[in-house]
Amino acid sequence: xxxxxxxxxxxxxxRSLWIAFLLAPAAVIMMTFVVWPLVSALQLSxxxxxxxxxGDFVWFENFYKVLFQSPFRDATYNAFWHNIVVFxxxxxxxxxxxxxxxxxxxxxxxxxxxxxxxxFLPVVLSAVIxxxxxxLLLHPLFGVVNAALGLFGIMGPAWLxxxxxxxxxxxxxxxxxxxxxxxxxxxxxxxxxxxxxLEAARLDGxxxxxxxxxxxxxxxxxxxxxVTVLTFIGSFNWFELPLLMADMEGSPGRSTDVxxxxxYRTAFGSVxxxxxxxxxxxxxxxxxxxxxxxxxxxxxxxxxxxxLEI
Amino acid sequence: xxxxxxxxxxxxGGMAWGMIATAAFAADITFWTWRQEDKAAYEKFFSxxxxxxxxxxxxxxxxxxxxxPTMVSTGLAAGKAADxxxxxxxxxxxxxxxSGYLEPLDEATVPSLANFTPDAIEALSFREDHKVYxxxxxxxxxxxxxxxxxxxxxxxxxxxxxxxxxxxGDALKSKGIIPLANGMGTSWFNEMFVSVFAGPFLGPxxxxxxxxGATTYKDxxxxxxxxxxxxxxxxxxxxxxxxxxxxxxxxxxxxxxxMLAGGSFDIANYRKLNPSxxxxxxxxxxxxxxxxxxxxxxYDGGYAVNAASPNKEAALRLVNWMGTTEFGNMxxxxxxxxxxxxxxxxxxxxxxxVAELNKTAVPHLNVVYFRFxxxxxxxxxxxxxxxxxxxxxxxxxxxxxxxNGIATWFAPFQGK
Numbered sequence: 001x002x003x004x005x006x007x008x009x010x011x012x013x014x015r016s017l018w019i020a021f022l023l024a025p026a027a028v029i030m031m032t033f034v035v036w037p038l039v040s041a042l043q044l045s046x047x048x049x050x051x052x053x054x055g056d057f058v059w060f061e062n063f064y065k066v067l068f069q070s071p072f073r074d075a076t077y078n079a080f081w082h083n084i085v086v087f088x089x090x091x092x093x094x095x096x097x098x099x100x101x102x103x104x105x106x107x108x109x110x111x112x113x114x115x116x117x118x119x120f121l122p123v124v125l126s127a128v129i130x131x132x133x134x135x136l137l138l139h140p141l142f143g144v145v146n147a148a149l150g151l152f153g154i155m156g157p158a159w160l161x162x163x164x165x166x167x168x169x170x171x172x173x174x175x176x177x178x179x180x181x182x183x184x185x186x187x188x189x190x191x192x193x194x195x196x197x198l199e200a201a202r203l204d205g206x207x208x209x210x211x212x213x214x215x216x217x218x219x220x221x222x223x224x225x226x227v228t229v230l231t232f233i234g235s236f237n238w239f240e241l242p243l244l245m246a247d248m249e250g251s252p253g254r255s256t257d258v259x260x261x262x263x264y265r266t267a268f269g270s271v272x273x274x275x276x277x278x279x280x281x282x283x284x285x286x287x288x289x290x291x292x293x294x295x296x297x298x299x300x301x302x303x304x305x306x307x308l309e310i
Numbered sequence: 311x312x313x314x315x316x317x318x319x320x321x322x323g324g325m326a327w328g329m330i331a332t333a334a335f336a337a338d339i340t341f342w343t344w345r346q347e348d349k350a351a352y353e354k355f356f357s358x359x360x361x362x363x364x365x366x367x368x369x370x371x372x373x374x375x376x377x378x379p380t381m382v383s384t385g386l387a388a389g390k391a392a393d394x395x396x397x398x399x400x401x402x403x404x405x406x407x408x409s410g411y412l413e414p415l416d417e418a419t420v421p422s423l424a425n426f427t428p429d430a431i432e433a434l435s436f437r438e439d440h441k442v443y444x445x446x447x448x449x450x451x452x453x454x455x456x457x458x459x460x461x462x463x464x465x466x467x468x469x470x471x472x473x474x475x476x477x478x479g480d481a482l483k484s485k486g487i488i489p490l491a492n493g494m495g496t497s498w499f500n501e502m503f504v505s506v507f508a509g510p511f512l513g514p515x516x517x518x519x520x521x522x523g524a525t526t527y528k529d530x531x532x533x534x535x536x537x538x539x540x541x542x543x544x545x546x547x548x549x550x551x552x553x554x555x556x557x558x559x560x561x562x563x564x565x566x567x568x569m570l571a572g573g574s575f576d577i578a579n580y581r582k583l584n585p586s587x588x589x590x591x592x593x594x595x596x597x598x599x600x601x602x603x604x605x606x607x608x609y610d611g612g613y614a615v616n617a618a619s620p621n622k623e624a625a626l627r628l629v630n631w632m633g634t635t636e637f638g639n640m641x642x643x644x645x646x647x648x649x650x651x652x653x654x655x656x657x658x659x660x661x662x663x664v665a666e667l668n669k670t671a672v673p674h675l676n677v678v679y680f681r682f683x684x685x686x687x688x689x690x691x692x693x694x695x696x697x698x699x700x701x702x703x704x705x706x707x708x709x710x711x712x713x714n715g716i717a718t719w720f721a722p723f724q725g726k
Binding site for chain 1: 405684
């Protein structure tokens with residue numbers, strides 16, 4: 001008994017030391033590259049910057065400016081609105097179509113393996129390649145898209161130069177780039193559904209639409225949760241494609257401006273128009289982090305409870 | 311030991327001492343720039359400097375231009391920045407000086423500052439202490455590129471007035487040539503487009519009044535100048551809203567377009583891209599016959615000394631040399647840019663035209679006056695000019711937006 005009493009804590013502490021040892025490298029990396037930048041951004045957001053160095057401690061002045069003081073406020077809400085538009089557009093165009101593609105692939109129609117590769121192929125391309133490629137395809141004078149429209153006697157617009165079409169064009173390029181990812185996640189979810197369930201439904205005379213909406217959709221709820229949350233985070237961190245296909249200014253006329261571009265421009269300046277302001281930039285970054293974090297937390301709670309109900 | 315042996319030993323010893331001393335006392339300094347494409351030229355300049363100053367070696371290091379300000383400020387904050395730093399001018403320089411990162415210069419430490427005109431010195435000075443922090447390196451002029459091959463083939467001569475521009479433009483259009491290559495697809499280039507064509511209508515008086523706040527962008531003269539730009543839409547490429555800087559350059563270089571409003575910084579670039587092209591760089595169209603056709607001008611930047619450099623003396627000697635006529639001649643004739651150093655001889659005929667245009671040029675307004683606070687005049691103009699050109703905003707509304715935006719940090723505009 002005595003030996004047991006002595007060895008137990010010794011055994012536990014050795015085990016916890018071992019766990020701590022294994023966790024240490026990851027913890028150090030997380031602290032250095034995630035926690036420390038977050039904490040320092042929070043700290044910087046309370047200072048007014050004198051040039052490139054923090055000056056006076058100004059409490060929430062930077063937050064007040066980006067949220068309530070024109071013209072910064074207008075830029076913040078304009079960019080925020082575009083992030084919301086992008087999220088809903090991607091939910092419908094990317095994830096909606098991905099669901100149909102996944103279902104078609106599940107049915108193993110002729111050539112489904114080839115199609116699986118084709119759908120997923122753009123995902124492996126870097127955003128730089130996709131941005132450049134679509135900029136060429138949508139070029140107002142030499143682009144393939146307008147050349148094709150020209151065959152039907154239609155003069156295509158300046159897709160990326162017009163406020164009416166610029167954001168939509170970049171969203172479309174994003175859908176083309178990423179659609180393979182939700183398609184694959186949803187397909188994996190569908191493949192976990194027992195074949196017997198699907199065949200039983202079919203024997204009972206259920207059509208594709210009924211099977212997809214009444215059987216498949218409820219059973220892939222966990223995959224839908226993942227896809228929705230990742231789309232949300234991706235939409236609010238959207239940066240590369242608008243930067244590459246429009247520019248740092250959210251051109252034309254701020255019609256493609258999103259929060260990440262606005263944050264970068266504010267904090268780090270833009271060679272051709274702006275100057276650096278780490279204080280206001282950090283305030284924007286903190287607000288973005290809080291918003292994405294809070295909404296993701298609530299959405300996960302809601303979607304997980306929905307999974308249980310189903 | 312014979313005398314001969316002894317003298318040989320002394321000689322050898324002396325040589326060895328000389329070599330060790332040179333190695334020990336030579337300063338290795340570093341130069342940071344965003345101009346990766348000028349590497350070969352700068353290395354040539356620096357070897358000429360080292361030939362005159364054997365105790366100083368200069369190492370050229372280029373950083374990516376898009377993240378240059380961030381990398382420089384990070385390097386300076388961490389105490390790891392170069393000894394000599396290539397800077398932009400005006401508001402860009404302002405934020406580095408305000409942080410105490412750059413060494414103030416004067417004619418005692420950098421005698422070659424005497425070689426510059428007062429406006430060159432002012433562009434690289436801090437507005438609060440009026441001290442100069444960077445040795446000016448180039449002026450950039452905004453004007454009109456002319457594809458002479460196209461004009462010759464069409465039997466036309468380049469326009470000198472606004473009315474001539476429209477007449478020539480109509481004649482070019484009737485021959486299937488795009489008169490003006492510019493589009494609205496690149497924000498910073500759009501701002502230059504505005505300067506080129508509005509400059510002659512605004513003139514130096516407006517610029518001077520604007521700089522002190524005696525007038526604002528709400529001035530009817532500004533709205534009138536902007537409204538002239540709307541007339542240019544007929545002469546720009548189809549779908550011009552989406553035509554970006556690169557495409558405009560291609561249209562001009564390939565001869566599909568006859569003219570391009572742009573900057574003298576592209577002369578060398580366009581020559582490289584199409585060496586057989588006959589081109590010129592001329593003044594923008596004057597408001598009417600007899601008026602001065604004002605081009606626009608700004609100082610691109612300069613060479614500054616890192617205040618925390620351990621080799622400050624060597625760095626100061628380098629920037630002093632970079633303000634001499636010897637350097638200016640090398641710079642202008644190698645890189646095809648106008649050096650602001652007095653007495654520089656420009657041999658290139660097109661650059662010679664540019665230097666002539668500089669004599670009557672007006673300031674590139676937002677770059678020179680309104681990049682010292684957020685939002686900068688450039689940000690606001692770049693965001694709104696596309697709206698105006700597509701008919702979603704009036705020139706007056708653009709003026710109001712600019713005045714109200716700049717008024718958030720520029721006191722003379724407040725309440726106007």
